[in-house]
Amino acid sequence: MKQTLISLLVASALCSASGVALSQQKPAAVAAGAAKISDGVVKIGILTDLSGLYSDLSGAGSVTAARMAIEDFQAREKPAFKIELVSADHQNKGDVASNKAREWFERDSVDMIGDLVTTSTALAVMPIAKEKNRITIVSGAASTLVTGKNCTDTNVHYVYDTYALANGTGKAVVKQGGDTWFFLTADYAFGHSLEKDTSEVVIANGGKVLGSVRHPFPGTDFSSFLLKAQSSGAKVIGLANAGTDTTNSIKQAAEFGIMPKQSLAGLLMFLTDIHSLGLKTAQNMYLTEGFYWDLNAETRAWSKRFFDKQKRMPTMVQAGVYSSTMHYLNAIKAVGTDEAKAVMAKMKETPVNDFFAKNARIREDGRLVHDFYLLQVKKPEESKYPWDYYHVRQVIPANDAVAPLAKSECPLVKK
Amino acid sequence: MFEFLGITPQALYSQLLVGLINGSFYALMSLGLAVIFGMLNIINFTHGAQYMLGAFLAWIGLTQLGAWLGSPEFVMNYWVALIVVPMIVGMLGIVIERTMLRHLYKLDHLYGLLLTFGIALIIEGVFRYWYGVSGQQYEIPDELRGAINLGFMYLPKYRAWVIVISLIVCFGTWFVIERTKLGAYLRAGTENPRLVQAFGVNVPLMITLTYGFGVALAGFAGVLAAPIFTVSPTMGANLIIVVFAVVVIGGMGSILGSIVTGLALGLIEGLTKVFYPEASAVVVFVIMSIVLLVRPAGLFGREH
Numbered sequence: 100m101k102q103t104l105i106s107l108l109v110a111s112a113l114c115s116a117s118g119v120a121l122s123q124q125k126p127a128a129v130a131a132g133a134a135k136i137s138d139g140v141v142k143i144g145i146l147t148d149l150s151g152l153y154s155d156l157s158g159a160g161s162v163t164a165a166r167m168a169i170e171d172f173q174a175r176e177k178p179a180f181k182i183e184l185v186s187a188d189h190q191n192k193g194d195v196a197s198n199k200a201r202e203w204f205e206r207d208s209v210d211m212i213g214d215l216v217t218t219s220t221a222l223a224v225m226p227i228a229k230e231k232n233r234i235t236i237v238s239g240a241a242s243t244l245v246t247g248k249n250c251t252d253t254n255v256h257y258v259y260d261t262y263a264l265a266n267g268t269g270k271a272v273v274k275q276g277g278d279t280w281f282f283l284t285a286d287y288a289f290g291h292s293l294e295k296d297t298s299e300v301v302i303a304n305g306g307k308v309l310g311s312v313r314h315p316f317p318g319t320d321f322s323s324f325l326l327k328a329q330s331s332g333a334k335v336i337g338l339a340n341a342g343t344d345t346t347n348s349i350k351q352a353a354e355f356g357i358m359p360k361q362s363l364a365g366l367l368m369f370l371t372d373i374h375s376l377g378l379k380t381a382q383n384m385y386l387t388e389g390f391y392w393d394l395n396a397e398t399r400a401w402s403k404r405f406f407d408k409q410k411r412m413p414t415m416v417q418a419g420v421y422s423s424t425m426h427y428l429n430a431i432k433a434v435g436t437d438e439a440k441a442v443m444a445k446m447k448e449t450p451v452n453d454f455f456a457k458n459a460r461i462r463e464d465g466r467l468v469h470d471f472y473l474l475q476v477k478k479p480e481e482s483k484y485p486w487d488y489y490h491v492r493q494v495i496p497a498n499d500a501v502a503p504l505a506k507s508e509c510p511l512v513k514k
Numbered sequence: 515m516f517e518f519l520g521i522t523p524q525a526l527y528s529q530l531l532v533g534l535i536n537g538s539f540y541a542l543m544s545l546g547l548a549v550i551f552g553m554l555n556i557i558n559f560t561h562g563a564q565y566m567l568g569a570f571l572a573w574i575g576l577t578q579l580g581a582w583l584g585s586p587e588f589v590m591n592y593w594v595a596l597i598v599v600p601m602i603v604g605m606l607g608i609v610i611e612r613t614m615l616r617h618l619y620k621l622d623h624l625y626g627l628l629l630t631f632g633i634a635l636i637i638e639g640v641f642r643y644w645y646g647v648s649g650q651q652y653e654i655p656d657e658l659r660g661a662i663n664l665g666f667m668y669l670p671k672y673r674a675w676v677i678v679i680s681l682i683v684c685f686g687t688w689f690v691i692e693r694t695k696l697g698a699y700l701r702a703g704t705e706n707p708r709l710v711q712a713f714g715v716n717v718p719l720m721i722t723l724t725y726g727f728g729v730a731l732a733g734f735a736g737v738l739a740a741p742i743f744t745v746s747p748t749m750g751a752n753l754i755i756v757v758f759a760v761v762v763i764g765g766m767g768s769i770l771g772s773i774v775t776g777l778a779l780g781l782i783e784g785l786t787k788v789f790y791p792e793a794s795a796v797v798v799f800v801i802m803s804i805v806l807l808v809r810p811a812g813l814f815g816r817e818h
Contacts, residue, residue: 150639150642150647151647151748152647152748153647154642154646154647155646155647155648156648286792312791313791313792314791314794315791315792315794315795317752318795319743319749319752319753320532320535320536320742320743322532322535322673323529323532323533323784323787323788323791323794324787324791326525326528326529326532326667327525330522330524330525342647342648343647343648343649343744343746343748346648346649346651346744347743347744350651350742350743350744351742354654354661354670354672354673354742355661355668355670356661356668356670371646371648372648374648375648375649375650375651375744376651377651380651411646
């Protein structure tokens with residue numbers, strides 16, 4: 100019996116340590132040349148979820164996107180410095196992420212860490228980067244804390260945040276008559292942040308919040324929570340969660356007959372979630388994204404290249420990783436060094452103009468201010484070709500989409 | 515009578531019923547583990563992956579198999595899957611037992627555990643590589659669509675079916691092992707394999723089949739789960755830890771213990787979700803700690 104127990108303990112320890120991180124070792128020899136580039140190499144680390152809940156929306160796709168950016172940059176600019184790419188799995192854990200980041204900065208001389216899906220990992224890595232004077236570009240994480248209270252001067256929050264999502268979807272749904280809300284919230288920083296931001300938008304637009312329930316993350320069975328939401332009588336059930344938590348909630352809501360009496364609002368949904376749910380289950384839902392592959396000829400052209408490599412259309416996070424990596428490399432070329440402060444100043448000074456964003460600028464708090472899109476999921480019969488999932492209902496102009504600087508809690512913002 | 519806590523009786527009943535549904539899954543999963551541990555002394559960490567395999571094979575049968583076989587109209591429907599898939603998963607289990615596990619019986623539990631844990635990681639990794647983690651959707655079969663109005667809640671017919679069928683399977687298994695001659699051979703085979711072999715019973719074959727059966731139970735639970743949970747490579751990993759806690763609370767290897775504890779913990783978890791949802795993920799482990807302090811062999815286990 101005792102042995103069995105010990106075995107079980109060992110097993111649970113193994114469980115928490117599973118998911119083997121991979122990283123390439125950098126050769127010890129330092130290349131000469133490119134005087135102001137530290138050790139002659141620009142080294143980019145993609146720290147992401149390679150095995151868990153978010154590995155489809157970021158994960159290997161983000162690594163592919165970063166590699167594409169590096170290859171395109173090298174082909175176009177023929178830079179004198181070398182560019183290397185490393186990647187590792189942070190397992191959505193803050194402590195794993197911060198250990199890896201330290202190792203990368205101290206031992207492997209990584210210059211920039213990108214992706215950083217899951218708020219807890221982004222918040223863990225950002226202060227380390229600041230301490231070591233390196234750059235972080237957050238594409239995956241959602242919380243407004245990244246450019247709020249926890250902002251750093253070496254960080255960019257590139258793709259989206261809970262404010263933009265809440266603002267887009269919340270406003271649209273209240274305007275359609277969904278004025279009473281109940282929240283199903285993932286019980287961690289991101290879920291709380293999303294619930295708070297959406298509640299504010301709902302109330303500001305004349306709606307009412309009847310209550311909320313917080314579920315453990317990650318969960319599998321949401322029926323208890325859905326029953327609570329059902330008995331609240333709210334017209335709209337706001338899903339302040341992500342990934343399989345969201346898809347399971349939607350699937351089980353259908354099972355318990357919640358629709359059409361009440362409707363669901365997915366507050367953070369990605370293309371991959373819609374792909375997984377299928378249009379039959381997801382049809383008519385509203386959602387907000389910072390990028391959609393099928394917006395125009397330029398987005399389609401890049402996305403098809405991505406599709407050829409990854410066999411999936413890109414999410415906004417993956418597109419953001421490409422765009423931000425390119426913006427970073429361009430800045431290095433322009434200033435001729437990879438020193439974080441100089442590169443960051445250049446990145447903030449230069450507008451982003453590519454398939455991902457038009458005339459977008461990085462604000463002093465690190466937020467990239469770009470347009471968002473209010474989308475509605477198509478009915479199955481409206482979808483004409485693979486991955487044709489959304490109607491673009493509204494382009495949310497950049498300045499409406501992001502939180503105003505006047506309300507910012509970021510210490511870098513001068514008021 | 516619960517109004518003073520801000521809970522209506524309707525809400526309470528419906529949460530208890532939902533708890534019972536989850537409890538049925540716990541019972542079915544922990545039963546398989548208990549059978550395998552009780553008979554083979556192997557802590558089967560592959561159980562979660564085998565559950566996931568059951569769900570995935572059902573999904574493949576419904577949506578992919580036709581195309582693979584070159585005749586798109588060919589579909590393995592839910593009812594066929596419910597019988598065929600556990601058999602396939604059980605057969606795969608038997609291959610694992612025959613080729614790998616059997617070399618470890620004489621060693622410490624830890625070796626079997628490490629092996630099965632490794633196999634689980636491999637299976638999950640392969641499915642993650644093929645299908646990603648976002649998951650696939652399995653439609654509820656037409657016969658079980660819709661819901662029954664119980665007055666205090668809408669009970670989806672499919673969930674009612676889950677409770678009924680898993681109770682039948684659980685108590686059927688208990689009956690076979692504890693009350694029939696075949697079960698008596700099995701139990702004797704674990705106590706003293708040599709003696710039983712001397713009576714002309716093929717003990718190694720019996721052990722192999724027992725492992726196959728335990729694994730098939732996991733596959734069966736997987737097929738049952740496919741229509742209500744998103745079918746994804748991580749679905750087993752999310753469940754397995756709770757199920758292990760159930761087995762520890764019930765007493766390692768105790769058949770009845772695992773069934774009763776599975777159902778009871780489902781109910782307790784349901785109650786926690788009513789009163790303090792944030793704690794619903796830890797309540798099982800709190801109970802496990804208390805049980806281990808008071809009765810280290812588990813509620814239904816025997817001290818060796």
